[in-house]
Amino acid sequence: MAEEVKLIGMWVSSFSLRVEIALKLKGVQYEYIEVDLTNKSPLLLKSNPVHKKVPVLLHNGKPIAESLVILEYIDETWKDNPILPQHPYDRAMARFWAKYIDEKCVPALWKACWCEEKEREKAVEEACVCLKTLENELKDKKFFGGESVGFVDIVANFIGFWVGAIGEAVGVELLTRDKFPILCKWSDEHVGCRVIKENLPSKDKVVAFYRTRVESAS
Amino acid sequence: MAEEVKLIGMWVSSFSLRVEIALKLKGVQYEYIEVDLTNKSPLLLKSNPVHKKVPVLLHNGKPIAESLVILEYIDETWKDNPILPQHPYDRAMARFWAKYIDEKCVPALWKACWCEEKEREKAVEEACVCLKTLENELKDKKFFGGESVGFVDIVANFIGFWVGAIGEAVGVELLTRDKFPILCKWSDEHVGCRVIKENLPSKDKVVAFYRTRVESAS
Structure with a gap:
């Protein structure tokens, strides 16, 4: 039986x-199914009834939700070009940082961009603490995964690309070269990496999308 | 070199x-180091500088934090008695439910126990939605892992044991037999399972601990 891989996603989702x-x-061929989150499709609701969110991977009809869970599944199912490191300790460190990005960094950065003006200073400060922690972790490595893009780099694409675009739309610059030279250098490498570059939407399109959101909220 | 395994923990932490x-x-011998969270030890602060929380596993001096990350590490390092299932899809499902318990259930149950009285009804309702979701997932299985305790059962110990004890201390009963017969049966199996029973503190001690907390807050 030919393998059937589908991804239910949304173009503006870093997840x-x-x-x-x-x-x-991994070089896996897949069909991409874009959903409209304002009008969730029956396929999405059936495939992820608990969270009703993208992304969902459908592998031979079986659904898997939650991006970190999907990444682990992909790495275990298609063995070429490992995403996680091989040694259990290095794998644990990668999972630790991915979790940190999801549970601390992304919410802090999101809040710094979207909070009310009176909460901004504190929110930006908290976001910068998260970024500093990642800057210290990255140190002299090219990627979090070492010489090439790995699990943490993939997870960190919100920081590598989206936070700059969203920040431009809302007028909040978080990842600045004077404060975070190492992360900025990583961000350049990240968006310059072929496999990432080919999948990123244009920055202008993302900025325009979020500008509309800013305008509709004001 | 003899293997050195230490666990920095706290007796009242389900994590x-x-x-x-x-x-x-796994049958791994380890030294248990109890910490006082009101006076965090230099060892804890050095071993988990990002979160400053228990648990931390020290394996031959190398620290690993975050309980889900530690569980994966243990399963990859000591291969006997697997905790996660073998097939990638089953592993993905186990990780999905563990994540759901950590991100949705535990916070919802905690809130239902500790929120202000005026918020109680809504919080209990939300906690019950989470419990119902787990009840539906468990269906006719003895454990989430099937016939024996697995990854999700270990992660769900907060629901299997602690929520009853905390609920008794604060006077909020969440996991009731009329509403959640399947989860209650699982909870009985869970706390009756030798490896779990041997590690649980006495319920009276937990209730007393949280009663003190209620009294000091009022």
């Missing part, structure tokens, strides 16, 4: 993008 | 208990 990057890294 | 259960299931 969907994680799965796209992983599938591309 | 520490996860690691203890996993180590016991």
Whole structure:
């Protein structure tokens, strides 16, 4: 039986993008199904009844939700070009940082961009603490994964690309070269990496999308 | 070199208990180091500088934090008595439910127990939605892992044991037999399972601990 791989995603979701990057890294052919989150499709609701969110990977009809869970699944199912490191300790460190990005960094960065003006200073400060922690972790490595893009780099695409675009739309610059030279250098490498570059939407399109959101909220 | 395994934990933490259960299931000998969270030890601060929380596993001096990350590490390092299932899809499902328990259920149950009285009704309702979702997932299985305790069962120990004890202390009964017969039966099996029973503190001690907390807050 030919293998059937489908990804239910959304072009403006950094979480969907994680799965796209992983599938591309592995060389897995897949059908991409864009959903409209304002009008969720029956396929999405049936495939992820608990969270009703993208991304969902459908592998031979069986659904898997939650981007970190999907990344692990992809790495275990298609063995070429490993995403996670091989040694259990290195794998634990990668999972630790991915979790940190999801549970601390992304919410802090999101809040710094979207909070009310009176909360901004504190929110930006908290986001910068997260970025500093990642800057210290990255140190002299080219990628979090070492010499090439790995699990943490894929997970960190929100920081590598989206936070700059969203920040431009809302007028909040977080990842600045004077404060975070190492992360900025990583971000350049990240968006310059072929497999990531080929999957990123244009920055202008993302900025325009979020500008509309800013305008509709004001 | 003899293997050195230490666990920095706290007796009243369901997250520490996860690691203890996993180590016991694997038959790994370890030294347990209890910490006082009101006066965090230099060892804890050095071993988990990002979160400054228990549990931390020290394996030959190398620290690993975050209970889910530690469980995966233990399963990859000591191969006997697997905690996660073998097939990638089953592993993905186990990780999905563990994540759901950590990100949705535990916070919802905690809130239902500790929120202000005026928020109680809504919080209990939300907690019950989470429990119902787990009840539906468990269906006719003895354990989430099937016939024996697995990854999700270990992660769910907060629901299997702690929520009853905390509920008794604060006077909020969440896991009732009329509403959640399947989860209650699972909870009986869970706390009756040798490797878990041997590691649980006495319910009276937990109730007394949280009663003190209620009294000091009022």
